[in-house]
Amino acid sequence: xxxLEDPTIPYADVIPRRRRDRATPDGQSYRxxxxxxxxxxVYSEPGTRVVIAARERALSExxxxxxxxxxxxxxxxxVDMGFQVFPAKAMTGGDLRPSLIVWIGGDTTATEERxxxxxxxxxxxxxxSSAPLVS
Numbered sequence: 207x208x209x210l211e212d213p214t215i216p217y218a219d220v221i222p223r224r225r226r227d228r229a230t231p232d233g234q235s236y237r238x239x240x241x242x243x244x245x246x247x248v249y250s251e252p253g254t255r256v257v258i259a260a261r262e263r264a265l266s267e268x269x270x271x272x273x274x275x276x277x278x279x280x281x282x283x284x285v286d287m288g289f290q291v292f293p294a295k296a297m298t299g300g301d302l303r304p305s306l307i308v309w310i311g312g313d314t315t316a317t318e319e320r321x322x323x324x325x326x327x328x329x330x331x332x333x334x335s336s337a338p339l340v341s
Contacts, residue, residue, distance in 0.1 A: 229271040235293040236260040236277060236310065238322050242298030249290040255302065256284050259294035260310035261319050264334070273310055280308055280333060304328060 234240055238259050249255075258281055264273040281291045289306075296302050307330040309323065323330065 225274070226271060229274045230265075230267065233260065233265045233270040233274050233277075235295045236273075237262065237265055238294050238319060240293070240295035240298060242295050245292055245296040245299075245302050248292070248296075253290040254288070254306075255292060255304040256289045256306045256308060257292050257294055257297055257302070257304040258308045258310065259297075259323075264310050276310055276333060280310075284308070306331065308333060310334060 236259055258277055260273050260277065263269065284291045292302065292304065297304070305328070307323065307328050309330055309332045311319075311332050311334045
């Protein structure tokens with residue numbers, strides 16, 4: 207009798223483990239005021255720029271993995287539609303003026319974060335959880 211074994215079983219956790227391990231450092235780049243980088247190295251040509259940012263609570267140790275999944279989904283959709291998508295840290299230098307900010311914020315936003323977003327006076331979309339509607 208021949209015993210068949212799936213050769214991929216030892217590697218089944220590779221992608222989920224990498225997501226778990228990278229969620230916190232990857233999530234930090236979506237924090238308002240995160241250390242900046244040269245965004246022109248990513249997109250040198252002109253285009254419609256969108257920045258994705260997340261509130262502190264969405265990037266907490268408990269929720270960061272889910273927030274990064276949402277960021278990836280929203281960012282992927284925007285890229286598929288032809289937008290140039292940047293994390294919040296691309297705005298730190300002050301020379302990136304996006305056309306839209308996507309805010310991963312949940313149902314509440316801290317006062318200082320709200321002030322930071324309002325100071326930019328940029329069109330925004332909020333993505334997050336809220337209390338379920340009861341009829």
